Amino acid sequence: MLTALSEGDGHALEYASEALRADKEVVLATVKSDCTALIFASDALRADEEVVLEALKWWEDGLEHGLYHQKWDMWEEHFPVEYAHPSLKCNQVFLTKVLRNMEQPTEIRSLISLVVNTDFSNRENVLKRIYHNRYFLGYTPEAL
DSSP states (O other), X not given: OHHHHHTTOGGGGGGSOHHHHTOHHHHHHHHTTOGGGGGGSOHHHHTOHHHHHHHHHHHHHHHHTTSXXXXXXXXXXXXXXXXXXXXXXXXXXXXXXXXXHOOSOOHHHHHHHHHHTOOTTOHHHHHHHHHHOGGGGGGSOSOO
């Protein structure tokens, strides 16, 4: 099991024990070889900035090496922040760190930039952004 986790099979974490899913060392090793492992990590680790940023590095490497096609659905499907705990996914300070770690000029980078620069206290403006980009909704705090 540990070999599968560290050798690029992120979905192996799905079948791991709760203890392994909550073990930061195990999850870090797993997301360094497959960012989709973040889906199966414990809530506490999906809320851990270090873990999510490590998964982002793997994702960025995948873009750089042509692992994903230049198509929104592929990026969105595997973008590690999508798997992060809502406390991070809707956190503009954390998303600013995500932007600093994203080197590839992608549509999703543009979306994260838009989220970071949104005044969420302006409900009308937020609703307009959701209307123009449905993915924006996933980064909108519940208390809108």
